[in-house]
Each structure stands twice: as structure tokens, then as C-alpha cells.
Amino acid sequence: MSSLPAKQTKWTGLNRRIIACQSCPRLRNYCRRIAQQKRRAFAQWDYWGRPVPNFGHFKARLLVIGLAPAAHGGNRTGRMFTGDRSGDWLYRALFNAGFANQPQSVAESDGLRLIDCAITAAVHCAPPDNKPMPRETANCQKWLDQTVDLLNPQVMLALGQIAFRAAVAQARRRGWFSGPLPKFGHGAIVPLHENRWLLASYHPSQQNTFTGKLTEAMFDRVFATARKLLAAD
Numbered sequence: 001m002s003s004l005p006a007k008q009t010k011w012t013g014l015n016r017r018i019i020a021c022q023s024c025p026r027l028r029n030y031c032r033r034i035a036q037q038k039r040r041a042f043a044q045w046d047y048w049g050r051p052v053p054n055f056g057h058f059k060a061r062l063l064v065i066g067l068a069p070a071a072h073g074g075n076r077t078g079r080m081f082t083g084d085r086s087g088d089w090l091y092r093a094l095f096n097a098g099f100a101n102q103p104q105s106v107a108e109s110d111g112l113r114l115i116d117c118a119i120t121a122a123v124h125c126a127p128p129d130n131k132p133m134p135r136e137t138a139n140c141q142k143w144l145d146q147t148v149d150l151l152n153p154q155v156m157l158a159l160g161q162i163a164f165r166a167a168v169a170q171a172r173r174r175g176w177f178s179g180p181l182p183k184f185g186h187g188a189i190v191p192l193h194e195n196r197w198l199l200a201s202y203h204p205s206q207q208n209t210f211t212g213k214l215t216e217a218m219f220d221r222v223f224a225t226a227r228k229l230l231a232a233d
Contacts, residue, residue, distance in 0.1 A: 007150065011058035014146055018053045018124050023139040027125035027132070034071045034126065048078030051125050054147055055080040056118025061233075062099060062226050063153035064090070065144070065163040067203060068123035068132055075126035079108050080119040089204035089219060090119075090159075097223035116230070120147045122166045130205075137162070144170060154196055154233060155226050160203035167198050186214065187222060197229050 022028055035049030052069040066086075069075050073084030081087035082105040091112065095103035099117040104110065123132040123140045132140075148156075148170045156171070158164040164184045171177035176192040188200040201214075201222045208214040 005058075008058045010150055011054075014143075014150060015053035018051050018143050021051045021124065021140075021143070024125060024136045027123075027127055027136055030128050031071075031075050031125050034075055039072045042072060042076055045076055047076045049075060050078070052078060052080055052121070053124070054118055054120045055082075056114040057116060058118075058150070060114070060116055060118035060151055061154040061230055062117045062157060063148065063151055063155070064094075064117065064119045064157045064159065065167050066119065066121040066159045067162050068121050068130065069126045070130070071126040073126075077107055079105070080121065081105065082107065082112075085206050085209070086204045089209060089214075089216070092216075093204075093219045093223045096220055097227045099223065099227075118147075118151060118153075120144060122163050132162075137166070141166070141169075145173070148174070155199060155229050156197070157199045157201060157222065157226055159201050160205075163203075164198075164200050171196075171198060186218060187225075189225065195233065197226075199226055199229075 031049050035047035038047060052074040066081065070084040073087060074080055074082060077083040081090045087105050091100055091105040092103040094100035094117060099115050101113045105112050122137055124143060144166060156167045158167040161184045168177060168181060171192050176194060176196055182190045184200050186202045190198040192198055199222055202208045204214060204219060
């Protein structure tokens, strides 16, 4: 019998199944090819090249949902939002709101820990041009289903419209939300049943951060809102 708590054991098992997934041949082939070709700046890296598992605490009340790993970010490092500019923004904001023990995330061995927070994605493999096909998102839904089932989060924070739609579907699946699809917008707050909440944010992609569509202050406010909602429980 395992000495680990049952929920922690289930969390570890879920992540192992995600890593072993072979449901999407196009994505698996792409990730392997990127891992072999590499980017010149990361020529010395041994790329992960597999589906990227969830990251964070198995008792997290805040679940951050992204789109998919970056080809030379999570697909390289093996950890969600690690090793790319989007991750630089995310972990700085998490640290500022007290959800991470440090603001940087560069590699699995960097000592980063999340506090009352976990990070997942609508798709666990890096897609070409950051655009998964609908069937690939559908294939990955089972992992999001199992992640939300296990964590039972109080707050879901969706980064971008695809993640937002996936989070709404999760809420509907569990009877936490009914009615038409709420409008996506940065800073949107959607009350759910059973004292739960869905928050929306622009994705911290370079397309959004370089153009000023998403600023650090805007991003910080979303995580501050998540912190207040958890504190009010």
C-alpha cells in the first residue's frame, strides 16, 4: 500500500497517463520532430518532446487553464509554462499573488513550487502554430475532465478563449453552470454554483503582451481577484 495520500497518488497517476498519451498522431509527430531539430539557443537541451503533465499541488483550489505547451517552452522543459515568455508572465503574476514561491520558471530543477494552485491546459501537446485542431482538443478533454474531477477547484482561471470555453464546458458537465455561453473578456468573472467561480484573462502570449493588449497590471489584477475569492470562502 502506498504511503502517499490517496489524492496525491491519483494526481501522480493522472500525470503519468497524460505523459503516455498517444491519441493525436499529428501532435506527437510534431513534438518529436521539434525535440530532434531543437532551436539553436537550446541546442544543448535534451527536449522533453512528450505530452506535458499538469503542474502544481494536488489539493489546489485555484486551477489555471492554458491553451497548450509551447514548442520550445513546455515541450522542451516538460513543465507547463516553463521556459518561454508566457511562462515568465504567468509565474511572476502567481508569485505576486502568493500562489508561487518564486517568480521565475526556467527548468524542472529550479525549485519552483505552486501554493494552493495547479496549472493544466486544454491540450497537453505543443501544436503547430499554437493551433490545435478541434479533434485534438476533443481528444484531450478526458485529461481536463479527470483533472477537474480530482481537484474539485473553487476557482478556475482560463487564459484565452479556448481555455475559457473548455472551463465553461467543465462547469456545465458538473452542474456548476447553466445558460448560454458567457462572454469572454479579460477580467470577466462568472459566478458558478456551489460557491465556485470562473475567471477569464487574455493569454500572456507575446502577441498580447508585446502589443500592450495585456499589461502586467491587468494580469496581476486577475490573480488578485482569484486570491480574494479564495479568501472569502
